[in-house]
Amino acid sequence: MQIKTPDIGVEKATVAEILVKVGDHISVDDSIVLLESDKASVEVPSTTTGVVKSILIKEGDEVSEGTALVEIESVDAEEVSVKSEEKSAQTEVKVEEEAAVTEEKVAAPAPSNSSQTVEVKVPDIGVEKALVGEILVKVGDEIAVDDSIVVVESDKATVEVPSTVEGTVESIAVKEGDSVKEGVVLIKVKTSSASTSVASTQAKAESAPAVAPNKTEAPKDVAQAAGPVEIAVPDLGVDKASVSEILVSVGDRVEKDQSLVVVESDKASVEVPSTVSGTIKAIHVSANQEVKQGMPLVTIDGVADVQPSVQETKAQQSTQPVKAETKAVSGSEKVVEPQAHVSNSSDKLSKEQQAENAKVYAGPAVRKLARELGVLLAQVESSGPHERVVKEDVFAYVKQRLTAPQTSSSQAVAQVASGLPALPDFSAFGGGEIKAMTRLQQVSVPQLSLNNFIPQVTQFDLADITELEAWRGELKAGFKQQGISLTILAFIAKAVAFLLKEEPYFAGHLADDQKSVLLRNEIHMGIAVATPDGLTVPVLRNPDQKSIKQIAIELGELSKKARDKKLSPKDLQGANFTITSLGSIGGTAFTPLVNWPQVAILGISPATMQPVWNGQDFDPRLMLPLSLSYDHRVINGADAARFTHKLTKLLADIRNILL
Structure with missing residues (x-):
């Protein structure tokens, strides 16, 4: 092994x-x-x-x-077997003499109430001394083996010390800031030997010939609860949300973790998964219905694969005979307690973001939590000793992100709306009908209204993509065989990402003090995607570090997720430049709106064949219209013209990227 x-x-x-x-x-x-x-x-x-x-x-x-x-x-299994046989031989005589008594005990086992206090000490942490940075338990807490109890830290290490026993915290021997070393007592834990007594009695019962096997064996699915299970709205971090899509119907067979419904708030779209496997018995909500935490969504008739807690397991052992699973180790019998079920959440951060998190001072448990929640620790305000980020800091950050944007958006709407008069009465002119906008359009209103505060200018240009389109035509068939759609947008994204490394101000942000510019370390490019509900802008991560093939694959995936309403909040965050394309819809040019807090956006119109003078005559060339809108407070007009000119050169011969 x-x-x-x-x-x-x-x-x-x-x-x-x-x-x-x-x-x-x-x-x-x-x-x-x-x-x-x-x-x-x-x-x-x-x-x-x-x-x-x-x-x-x-x-x-x-x-x-x-x-x-x-x-x-x-x-060696033989050595273990010999030791086990020796112990078995010693106990055979006692088993025969106590068979009758054992039968009565198996019928109604009474666990022993004896307990003992165990000291949990500082293990070898690789340094001579360390400080107690945080105490993770309090007196009276129930803890299990491997539960973290304290965080100790030195100049070079942060270590969460786990408990070596299961029981109740009786006393805490240290306080935050104490200097400790290997062997120092941290806490005292009161343990109970009830389960051992029960297991011992049951183990003897298995050896007694007078006891029928069916009296000592529990059903194999003892850790499963059959019957109707109600799936409710989880904690979404907001007061209310609406059901945007129901993904199942009555009678459907679903598996554990399969998505049931999609609920949306102003800033998030969340798929609620099933916690059990089974058949949909009833659906309690309808599309567009407002829901909040705890409201029932569906009822599933099936089996919940939920392991019992340690307390429940002990309670079952004290009221019914359950066959104890034992393992022979060095001649002694060790009871294997049912383990609590822990779901493994997939990481929500890219490798680059995890690398950034590794630079922040935080413990392993906090880093794991950050990966699961998709939190960049560099953005979290620390409250622990020596500026260490603790779990409470992460939770506070997530709560603030979920609730703050809604408030700021509503304030922005109020500010913009306050300058506009109410609509006039049109009843004398035939009247009208109120029709609600899509949720995506409603959410976009506050964001688009911010553009009123940006002094925006648009720079127009034309790029000759004749050779680039010819090359794309040669590659397209091979890509299609691999299931990849190779569009001109993949080449444009790569060229723009390359150019943004040379012109970082176009991927920056105007600072709050209006006197400086925040220059970003990475490029995250928003790609506008048209959906039946309106325009949405998922983010392509680090296109400057990817090949055109990788970019084409990710563009396809993002577009599909956008159309299927599968985009997560993380998919829409962090962009510092945007590309929006009309594709083949039509038009010759347009003025895209800068998406605050970004300072620039590139619009692409359909390419057309145009006569271009080569010095002697006119050549038919495929020309691509470019529309670069920019925040004039950050970008000068000359810089914008230079940016689009450089971009036309890159698109005319994309080999320049290799130089």
Whole structure:
């Protein structure tokens, strides 16, 4: 069995020290290697018991999550079997004598109430001393094995210390700011031996011939709850939202995590998944209905794959005979408790964003939470010691992002609307009918109204794309065989991204003080997509770092998600330049609106064949109209003309990008 590098909160780390050698006998949780990064020093523990067969890395190697470190040969099963048989032989006589008594105990097992207090101490954290940065539990809390209890930190490390026992926190021996070292008592935990007593009684019952097997075996699906399950609206971070789409119908068979409905607020579109597998019994909502947290959406008749909590498991053991699953380890019987079910959320950050997060001072649990929620830690205001970001900071940031834009948008609408008079009465002229705009149009009104405060100018130009279109025609068939639609927009996006590296002001933002410009480190390009509900602008990430093929693939994916209403809030955020294209709809030129807080937007009109003078006569050339709108407070007219001129040169011969 190979022991691999776990998630250590950074993309890469260096092997600082190898703590075992070939032939060593190690147990579960024994440290095997010490890994170091700029912000962490972590000892990687073994996940199994056995003998070190080979070491797959050496000191100084760079490793990442999933890299194989050492290979462990498990403990010889024969040795375990011999030890188990020895213990079995010693207990056979007692089992025969106590069979009658055991039968009564199995019928109504009474768990022992004995308990003990266990001290949880500071493990070897790779440094001589560290400070208690945060205490994650309080007296009276119920904790399980591996639950984090305190965060300790040094100049080079931030480590969450896990509990080695399960029980109730009886007392806390340290406080935030204390200096601790290996072996110092952190907390005292009161543990109960009830489950052990029950398991022991049940294990004896299995050996008693007088007891029928069906009295000691629990149903295999004891951790599953059958029957109707009601799926409700989860916490969306806003007071109200509306049901934009129902994805299932009565009688449909659904699997766990399958999307049921799409709910939308002003700033988010969320697919609500099923928590169970089963058949749709009833649908309690309709399209466009307003809903809020806790309201029932659908009822599913099926089986909920939910593991019981430790407390529920113990309660079941005290009221009914359940067969204990035991594992022979070095001649002793170890009860395997039902493990709490934990769902693995997929990461919502790109590798580049995770790399940025790695530079921020935060613990592993906070980094994991940030990945799951799609939060850039650099944007989060820290409240922990030494400017460390804690979980509360992340939650506060997410809540602020979900609620603040709605307030600011409504304020912007009020400001704009306040300067306009009410509509006149048209009843004398035939009247009219009120028809609601789509939700996408309604959400766009406040954003578009901000354009009234931008002094905008548009620069027009023509690009000769005759050769570029010919090359695209040669590539198109091969791309189509791969299922990729190669449009001229992929080439334009690549050329613009290249140009934005030379002209960073066009991808910047006017600062709040109106005296400086925020220049972005990365390029994230908004691509306007027309949908039946209106125009939406998903974001193409880092086009300057991608090939034209990669850009074409992602443009297709984003367009499909936009048309299918599958875009997440993250897909619409972070752009610092926008391209909007009329495609083949028609027109010769138009004036696109700058999308605040951006300072520039490029409009593309349909290309047409035009006569172009070559010095002797006119050549038919395919000319592409360009319309660059810009915020005149940040961009000068001459700079805008120079920008479009450079772009026409790149599109005329895209090989210039390689120079």
